[in-house]
Amino acid sequence: MSDGGVNDTGDVVYYCDEMFDFETISGAIFIVIFIFSLIGNVLLLCVLVIDKNLKNVTSLFILNLAVSDLVFTVTLPFWAVYYLHHWVFGDFACKFITAAYIVGLYSSVILLTAMTVDRFVTVVLQNWPSNHVRQRCAAGACAAAWVISIAASVSDAIKVKVETHWNDLSKCEDPSDGSDVNVGYYLQVSLLFFLPFAIIVFCYSAILKTVLQTSNRKKHRTVVAIFCIVTAFFICWGPYNILLVIQSLYDPIGCYAIECLYTAHAICRILAFSHCCMNPLLYMLSERSRKHLGQLLHCKNARRKNRERTNGQSTSVIPNAAFIAQNSALMLELPSK
Known part of the structure; x- marks a missing residue:
């Protein structure tokens, strides 16, 4: 929320002119993203059910990604009201929505990493013993993604609480401040965002090198589809996470620096939150998915x-x-x- 031109950076308080109100714009955009994401991911789940091919490892990962996006999508109306007004939902909702936000984010990262590793082993190593073993590994990876993301959300949910500030507006935020908090945050972001990103870059470098040496068009299409999904995630969430690290390390001096950092944070946050409606669009690029969607709409x-x-x-x-x-x-x- 905007502090109406008052910005506290450490021991120095800057009284700046009124900055552009990105909070209202963010709230309105979050409502639009919520509508598109809800429709898109529900349709995607319906298409996957119609396809009846959930034994396919890629379909299993896409199904879990759709559920992960829906978990994240549920939080958007709450954030929209928060940015349009202030936090009006109480302390329990503050903790629960924060937990759901973390679960939706980190489960997506882990699922995308597992999907990429599966492609790496299939395309590059080519040593899966059988499809049955591969399916069991994929199911285990999906279960692990949910367990790890839920565990990561617990600490954040415990820390956040509702506080009323000088302008009588309530905020849902982590009130603690200190080096221990920063160390914990760096560790979590490194293990659950930047480490998976490094794994994905390594795997896809090897995958692309292998694929370019083959002429299997079907394998090309699968790799390209997963590559687009992974790339979309890191294009959306990468700038936001990098900016959060910069904000934790850098104290802006002067109103111009504060306004630039505030503007960049608002834009990167909108880009990051818009990711939840990307996967349905990318998945529908395949001819088979469009066929099933057409069948679904035709039946309706x-x-x-x-x-x-x-x-x-x-x-x-x-x-x-x-x-x-x-x-x-x-x-x-x-x-x-």
Whole structure:
């Protein structure tokens, strides 16, 4: 939230002119992202269920990524209200939404890393004993992603709490400050973001080198699809995480530096939060996924047309019944005259 031109950086307090209100813009954009992400990821889950090919390792990873994105998406309306107004949901919601935010972020990182390692072993090493063993490894990786991300969220959920500041606005934030907090944050970000990024870069360097030496077009398509999903994640989340590290190390001096850092943080945050609606778009690039989506939408349209046809038949029966009833009444009345 904006402090209305008052910025405290350590022992020095700067009274700056009113800065551009990115909080209101962020809140409005988060609502739009929430709508697109909810629709896209629900459709993606429906497509995966229609496909009935969840024994496929890639489909299993995509399914878990969609669930991870939905977990993150659930937090967006709360952040939207927070940035548009202030935190009005209480202390428990502050902790729960923070935990869900961390779970959605880190589960995505771990799942993408596991998917990349799976591609690396399949394409480069080519030594999986059997598809059954590969499926069990993938299921174990998905379970581990959820366990690790939930465990990582616990410490953040415990630390955050609702505090009321000088302007009578409540904030959901971590009030602690100190070197121990920074060390814990650096360790978490290094292990759960930058280390997976290094693993992914190494794996894809080897994958691309191997793929370029083969002529298997199907294998090319799979590698390209996963590469696009991974790249989209780090393009969205990379700048935001790097900026958070910079903010923890750098104290801006002067209003211009403060405003630049504030603007960069707001833009990077919007870019990072928009990632949850990227995976459905990238997954739908494949012809097979578009085919299943078309079948899903066709089934919905067919059901709607059937309902309209049934309703039309029902409404046509009512006038006919009324007409018959009128004729019967006339026939009963005629002999009495």
